Amino acid sequence: MRIVLFAFCVVLAGCSSEDHENLRQWMVDNSKDLRGNVPKLPEVLPYQPVPYEVESLLDPFKPNKIEPESKYKQASGKGGAFQPDFEARELRNSLLEKYPLESLKMIGYLNVNNRPMAAIQVEEKVKQVKVGDYIGLDFGMVTKISDKEVELRELIxxxxxxxxxxxxxxxLQSTEGSKK
Structure with a gap:
C-alpha cells in the first residue's frame, strides 16, 4: 500500500512542474482587463389598477342590437331617417328583390318611348327594370339607367x-369572347 501511495505522490509532483508556468502567465495576462458587465435590471414600477367601467358601453351579445326589435314596425326614434317600408316590399313581391345584387346581371339596354330600361338576368330569367323599380335584397331602388350601367340607391x-x-x-355584362 505504501508503494501505491508513493507512486501517486510522484505522479502528482510530476504534474506540478514548471512546464505549465508559461500557460499560467498567459492566462493572467489575457484575463486582467476582463470584467463581467451585466446591465442592471430596470426598476419595477408598482401596479396601478385601471378601472373597467362597462355600464355605458353597448353589450355586443344582446340580440336586439343585431336585429331590429320588430321586422315591420320599429320603435319610434329608432332606425334613422332612411327606414325602409317592409310592408310595401311584401306587396310588390318582385322577383328581383329576392336575390342579392351580386347575383343579378345587366345584360341589355332598351329605350322604349324615350324611357331607358335595362334587361336584368337572374338565374335563367330575364326581367326589364325602369327608374323607380326595386331590385336586390337591400331595398335597392333604380335611380338612373344608361347604356353601360344601372345606378341604385340601397338602404342598409x-x-x-x-x-x-x-x-x-x-x-353591363358583355358576352363577347364567351362561347355558349
Whole structure:
C-alpha cells in the first residue's frame, strides 16, 4: 500500500512542474482587463389598477342590437331617417328583390318611348327594370339607367339598428369572347 501511495505522490509532483508556468502567465495576462458587465435590471414600477367601467358601453351579445326589435314596425326614434317600408316590399313581391345584387346581371339596354330600361338576368330569367323599380335584397331602388350601367340607391342597416343609404351599380355584362 505504501508503494501505491508513493507512486501517486510522484505522479502528482510530476504534474506540478514548471512546464505549465508559461500557460499560467498567459492566462493572467489575457484575463486582467476582463470584467463581467451585466446591465442592471430596470426598476419595477408598482401596479396601478385601471378601472373597467362597462355600464355605458353597448353589450355586443344582446340580440336586439343585431336585429331590429320588430321586422315591420320599429320603435319610434329608432332606425334613422332612411327606414325602409317592409310592408310595401311584401306587396310588390318582385322577383328581383329576392336575390342579392351580386347575383343579378345587366345584360341589355332598351329605350322604349324615350324611357331607358335595362334587361336584368337572374338565374335563367330575364326581367326589364325602369327608374323607380326595386331590385336586390337591400331595398335597392333604380335611380338612373344608361347604356353601360344601372345606378341604385340601397338602404342598409348597421349593427345599432340605424338605416343609411349607399349607392351601388350594376354594369353591363358583355358576352363577347364567351362561347355558349
Amino acid at each position: 342597416q348597421d349593427s345599432a339598428g340605424d338605416w343609411s343609404e349607399r349607392k351601388s351599380s350594376l354594369y
